[in-house]
Amino acid sequence: GAVVSQHPSRVICKSGTSVKIECRSLDFQATTMFWYRQFPKQSLMLMATSNEGSKATYEQGVEKDKFLINHASLTLSTLTVTSAHPEDSSFYICSARPSFSEQFFGPGTRLTVL
Amino acid sequence: KNEVEQSPQNLTAQEGEFITINCSYSVGISALHWLQQHPGGGIVSLFMLSSGKKKHGRLIATINIQEKHSSLHITASHPRDSAVYICAVPSSYNTDKLIFGTGTRLQVFP
Numbered sequence: 494g495a496v497v498s499q500h501p502s503r504v505i506c507k508s509g510t511s512v513k514i515e516c517r518s519l520d521f522q523a524t525t526m527f528w529y530r531q532f533p534k535q536s537l538m539l540m541a542t543s544n545e546g547s548k549a550t551y552e553q554g555v556e557k558d559k560f561l562i563n564h565a566s567l568t569l570s571t572l573t574v575t576s577a578h579p580e581d582s583s584f585y586i587c588s589a590r591p592s593f594s595e596q597f598f599g600p601g602t603r604l605t606v607l
Numbered sequence: 608k609n610e611v612e613q614s615p616q617n618l619t620a621q622e623g624e625f626i627t628i629n630c631s632y633s634v635g636i637s638a639l640h641w642l643q644q645h646p647g648g649g650i651v652s653l654f655m656l657s658s659g660k661k662k663h664g665r666l667i668a669t670i671n672i673q674e675k676h677s678s679l680h681i682t683a684s685h686p687r688d689s690a691v692y693i694c695a696v697p698s699s700y701n702t703d704k705l706i707f708g709t710g711t712r713l714q715v716f717p
Contacts, residue, residue: 495652525703531648536693536707552704584648596705598642600649 496520497589499599506577507607514572514602516587522567523589527596528560531584543570577606610634611696613708620715626681628711630694637702639677640695641668644710650693653679684715 496519506512516526524545529537541562543549549562559581561573570589574581582605588596610633620626630639638657644650654661654668656677661668665684670677681688691710698704 527703536709537650537705539704542703586648586650595638595652595655596640597652598650600647603648 495591495595495597497523497587497597497599499585499587499602501602502600503603503605505605505607508578509576511573511575512577512604514574514585514587514604516570516572516589516599518568518589518591518597521589521591523570523591524567525590526564526570527588527590528562528570528572529586529588531586531601537586540572574604577604579606582606611694611706611708613692613694613711615711616709618711618713620684620713622685622715622717624684624715626684626688626713626715628679628692628694628713630677630679630708632675632677632694632696632706634696634699635672635675636696636699638697639670640705641677641679642693642695644691644693646690653692681713684713686715686717689714 498517500515526543528540531537540555541549541551543562543564545564545567551557564570586601588598590596612631614629640655641653656670665682667680691712693710694708695705
């Protein structure tokens with residue numbers, strides 16, 4: 494149980510385009526989902542916390558207008574990287590929480606911006 | 608601010624060896640997570656524990672709340688255990704936010 498999927502697993506896009514990444518909880522309802530970013534050989538960094546039906550809470554230094562988060566249902570959250578640039582190339586990971594304790598992580602999405 | 612330190616940073620082992628990875632944190636917590644990240648990047652939650660010991664297959668996690676220390680043990684290690692192992696604890700000011708250790712890169716050779 495407690496499976497979280499992400500789509501796509503890899504995406505390559507041109508600079509200036511927007512990319513949408515989906516995060517789904519497959520067998521549970523997640524009132525809270527989290528979006529992380531990981532640069533090579535570095536730790537995960539929390540970008541934002543997303544609660545179903547409300548606006549996401551962004552961490553300091555994360556641009557809200559650049560990284561649009563939508564948590565429209567209890568099983569789906571999306572992260573849209575708008576006007577992507579090469580420096581946005583990274584590994585994006587979501588997690589979903591069915592209770593007030595444990596987070597379950599998705600497999601991640603590797604974004605490459607050319 | 609809760610700091611998380613892991614040791615060792617890198618670890619190599621022969622297949623079959625017993626592995627121990629350590630995690631220390633600075634502030635009292637409600638629970639600690641052990642995660643596994645494979646070379647492809649995907650993360651798997653191994654354990655969440657708040658006291659004592661948990662076992663899943665060849666993996667054992669222990670935590671000592673008083674000493675603010677946790678260990679992850681792998682018995683009879685196998686090359687497929689090669690991965691980065693990360694411990695994470697809730698932030699002291701926002702328990703929604705996990706603070707991650709820098710990870711321990713394990714390589715198990717046949």
